[in-house]
Amino acid sequence: MDFVRYIGGESIGILSRIGRLFTFLVYAIYFSITPPFKIDRILRQIRFIGAQSTLVVLLIGTFTGMVISLQGYHTLSRLGSEAFLGPMVALSIMKEMAPVLTGLMVTARAGSALTAEIGIMRITNQIDAIEMMGLNPFRYLIAPNMIAGFISLPLLTGMFDAIGILGGYLVGVKIFGLEYATFFGEINTYVWVEHLMEGIYKSMSFGIIISWVSCYMGYYTGSSGFGAEGVSKSTTSAVVLAAIMILIWDYFMTAFLF
Amino acid sequence: MIELNNIHKSFSGHEVLKGVSFKVEKGEILVLIGMSGYGKSVILKHVVGLLKPDKGTVKVDGLEVNSLKKNALADLRSRIGFLFQGGALFESMTVYDNVAFPLREKARLDRTVIEKKVLNVIDQVGLSGAENKYPSQLSGGMQKRAALARELVWEPEIMIFDEPTTGLDPIIGHAILNLIEEMHKRMHFTGIIITHELSRVFKIVNKVAMLHEGIIIETGSPEEMLSSKNSLVRQFLSGDTEGPISFR
Numbered sequence A: 001m002d003f004v005r006y007i008g009g010e011s012i013g014i015l016s017r018i019g020r021l022f023t024f025l026v027y028a029i030y031f032s033i034t035p036p037f038k039i040d041r042i043l044r045q046i047r048f049i050g051a052q053s054t055l056v057v058l059l060i061g062t063f064t065g066m067v068i069s070l071q072g073y074h075t076l077s078r079l080g081s082e083a084f085l086g087p088m089v090a091l092s093i094m095k096e097m098a099p100v101l102t103g104l105m106v107t108a109r110a111g112s113a114l115t116a117e118i119g120i121m122r123i124t125n126q127i128d129a130i131e132m133m134g135l136n137p138f139r140y141l142i143a144p145n146m147i148a149g150f151i152s153l154p155l156l157t158g159m160f161d162a163i164g165i166l167g168g169y170l171v172g173v174k175i176f177g178l179e180y181a182t183f184f185g186e187i188n189t190y191v192w193v194e195h196l197m198e199g200i201y202k203s204m205s206f207g208i209i210i211s212w213v214s215c216y217m218g219y220y221t222g223s224s225g226f227g228a229e230g231v232s233k234s235t236t237s238a239v240v241l242a243a244i245m246i247l248i249w250d251y252f253m254t255a256f257l258f
Numbered sequence B: 001m002i003e004l005n006n007i008h009k010s011f012s013g014h015e016v017l018k019g020v021s022f023k024v025e026k027g028e029i030l031v032l033i034g035m036s037g038y039g040k041s042v043i044l045k046h047v048v049g050l051l052k053p054d055k056g057t058v059k060v061d062g063l064e065v066n067s068l069k070k071n072a073l074a075d076l077r078s079r080i081g082f083l084f085q086g087g088a089l090f091e092s093m094t095v096y097d098n099v100a101f102p103l104r105e106k107a108r109l110d111r112t113v114i115e116k117k118v119l120n121v122i123d124q125v126g127l128s129g130a131e132n133k134y135p136s137q138l139s140g141g142m143q144k145r146a147a148l149a150r151e152l153v154w155e156p157e158i159m160i161f162d163e164p165t166t167g168l169d170p171i172i173g174h175a176i177l178n179l180i181e182e183m184h185k186r187m188h189f190t191g192i193i194i195t196h197e198l199s200r201v202f203k204i205v206n207k208v209a210m211l212h213e214g215i216i217i218e219t220g221s222p223e224e225m226l227s228s229k230n231s232l233v234r235q236f237l238s239g240d241t242e243g244p245i246s247f248r
Helices: A002-033 A039-078 A082-123 A126-132 A137-175 A180-190 A193-219 A227-257 B040-047 B070-077 B095-107 B111-124 B140-152 B170-187 B222-226 B231-238
Strands: B002-011 B014-024 B029-034 B055-060 B080-083 B158-162 B190-194 B207-212 B215-220
Touching: A002 A137, A002 A193, A039 A082, A039 A137, A039 A193, A082 A126, A082 A137, A082 A180, A082 A193, A082 A227, A126 A137, A126 B080, A137 A180, A137 A193, A193 A227, B002 B040, B014 B029, B014 B040, B014 B055, B014 B190, B014 B207, B029 B040, B040 B055, B040 B158, B040 B190, B080 B140, B095 B111, B095 B140, B111 B140, B140 B170, B158 B170, B170 B190, B207 B222, B207 B231, B215 B222, B215 B231, B222 B231
Parallel strands: B014 B215, B029 B190, B029 B207, B080 B158, B158 B190
Antiparallel strands: B002 B014, B002 B055, B207 B215
């Protein structure tokens, strides 16, 4: 009987947490699309989530393009199809690698920091103080991060696309001696704007996922532990959950939308 | 007027409040006393709707806090100032921006009016010259004064002070209580204060309520409490370790 009660209790707990997570998303989206918009804070968060992630995204993008080109050349040359290296690099990067790796990098760099910042605000009563002024914390804390994530991720993904293809070009053309015209000519033939947009749409949704999960975990800091320990647990949970959700959501977007 | 009636609250099966009732009339200040960790701050959070009671009602100026819709609760809160135990200053903002925040967001006043009000209240709490410092650059006493300035700048009708003097040296502690007294004389707010600076606070409040083991065991004027026959009240006010209150 105790076992049944335990299972029942745990199930209700999990369901209520899932409900709270999605209710949070609904509120976050509502306050992100209704005025007044906190422009100062949105710009600050775009700088934090987007601009300050640029270097790491460019670095990852370069080496991802290079390694895809390296692996792809060896495989394609066995089939005598190395002319298709350009499209292979471009399509892999645009459709999957750029949005997913950018999402994971931003989760690790900015998502964890967002959770920690909001978590500390929670445990030091700063969020309560906002509420006590008759103001809505979603408007001041959550919505700017949602908007910033939605705007920043596609921009970072676009940069990843460009630098990734350049990395692929360096390996394919400069190291393996493929013709410049072949590399980019085949890209021109086989890669369309739709392929680029596929990754951009994905990255927009990943931007929302990162901000949503990171803000949620910070906002409810204290439910899994108190003080610094609570913030630490929230931060870890945010990174793990956001990364898992990005990969799962990526599969479903690819399977059903593209 | 603030009125609590039979408030019960439990956390993880542990009943912290077991039927708390008291009333604060308009313009009065009540000090809530009792052992640390017995739920005094929990009571304050019920007054402003940050916590919901398991049972009982909280009324502020006739409005039942627990049953207010979000907008109505926000309206009510915009008439209440709450000084949190740790100050709850926004760490990413300077002292000036912290104090100006409620005016910028709620009052929509002209920039020069806001500046005048903010600098005036910063001066009143003795923080002139620290306007551009961040909370992490201030001492505990300065942080408390900055937080007090942020609450007083928009002249709320009701003020809640959660241990405004804890962790401060006696001089700064008294200075803060003097400031509260001075502001009360000028603004006539209704207030609740939690503090262990009893000798000083008894001179500025109208009413005292003592919380013990989840209930208010006695309320009265400071004079009535000082001459109370209740052994719990007497032991607490005298600070004796021997008596019915066990601190272990």
